[in-house]
Amino acid sequence: MTKHLRIGLVGAGPWAGMTQAPALAGHPAVTLSGVWARRPEAGAALAEAHGTTAFTGEDGLDALFEASDAVAFSVPPDVQAPLAVRAAAAGCHLLLDKPVATTAEAARETARAAEQAGVASVVFCTLRFAGSTAAWVGEQSAAGGWFTAHAQWLNSLYASDSDSPFAASPWRREKGALWDVGPHALSALLPVLGDVTEVTAARGPAGTTHLVLRHATGASSTVTLGLAAPEGAAGVSLVLHGERGRAELPDGWGDPVASFRTAVDELLDAVRTGRPHPCDVRFGLRITEILAEAESLLGA
Template sequence: MDPVSVGLVGAGPWAEMAHAPMLAKGPHTRLAGVWARRPEAAARLGAPVYERIEELFDNCEAVAFCVPPAVQAELAIKAAAAGKALLLEKPLADSIEGARKLAEAVAEHGVASQMILTMRYARQTRDFLARCREIDPFGGHAANISGVLLGDHPFGTPWRKERGALLDVGPHVIDLLDAALGKVTGVRAHGDARQWTGLLLEHEGGAVSEASLCMAAPGDTPPSYFAVYGRGGSAVLEAFDDDPLETVAEEFARTVRQGGGHPLDAAHGLRLQEIVVSAEEQLAGP
């Protein structure tokens, strides 16, 4: 299979650390160029820099996004209209309206889409989910705690500081519990999105789970934790010892060549956003 030529939108820290190296590494993808609102940042990524995003679209088969959610929602719709496959970050957008418009654009233009829900591509996660299917699960719990919103952390960006852990790491946690215990059918939330958020999730088939989210904890924090319990035993997610991004690139290339069909597509991203928004509305109160 020839490498898929992928244009990158965005040139921030995560683009420099993850997206650009992943796409340039090959053999499944090729970094065809970069567009960013700061051309000087884009120039550091080792690929042609385009002044106009339309020029980037003209020189690639697919487009990867590493920009704030509101910007992704706006520009990915343009890429879909140009017939480009989309590699999308979470969350899909900054609002449910933006997420719906993007998912609708993907469907309308018939382009392939795939989301970088990083944990789902790790070998340990797939082993964990296989074990969950064996144990007839009825419950589970998860925690994702960090200090990203404190000090001058490179990922303490304005949208994260405004919306907190629920919009940022919430999609990761909800997605994995959804995969482990069954489709999430309801959510109850309490706490504060910028401090500590607790979620009670109801799953198709009757399972329930709890999740704790925080990005304002000082000092050393434990790694993410996921555990599921069932009638046939239990499953705990082990620490990662591989690079999930290699699998992201490989599966995205396959998704592009097949014209879609990845389970973590824009429609799935919309469903996750609907759960997040429901929780945010509960935290905001009447």
């Protein structure tokens, strides 16, 4: 590894342009080693904007891996998983987006590839790296004694007046809120309440999904997920109830660029120390397994 960790970026969509690319290009301990995208023109534009090299084609992807110590991904999860397997086989550490994959088998292959290659990994579940929410999750996990939790992730992404660039995402249209915002809820619930031991799932209006979860600590949680809620109904909340009363997830997740830089910092630490990160590919695999079980119960 060079003095600066060389991190390549796979993907050049809206999230890459808004978050990953500026975070990597502006990180003092990182060199953005290049950009590869399925749309070469988008990759070239993003690379030029951040003063790095655009790699194109299948040979270009391998060349990006060769020029990098780690790879950050900003592509649909069904694309991410097999590319991450290739990156790990090339010896690159992994900075993955959530969810890791959209099938448990693909997520297992990714986790297996990382383990076999001995590379570090971090999955960018946003609220686990945003300052106030990450601290809250850590505090509630340490406190313990929680009896139940209620989480709601409702977005108006598909409202008629929505101008979100993510509304055009084919994988979000296909997989829905369960896979898009479900990882956010699980990334907070699992470290606080323990692993999920039982899943119940039901459909609600406009593609909404309802989950009832039993956790290893004996606690239970309910989760409501949606991408097509009326604008007035949209919002995020997570409330815990237990021996110490009530605790609520803080509002606002801060600047996603700053949160992604924190994820980079924590990947750097995992690389240097060899200690697995708590939000690594194995944690991402567990989230994928839970989502896949819920999906099967819904008959999707």
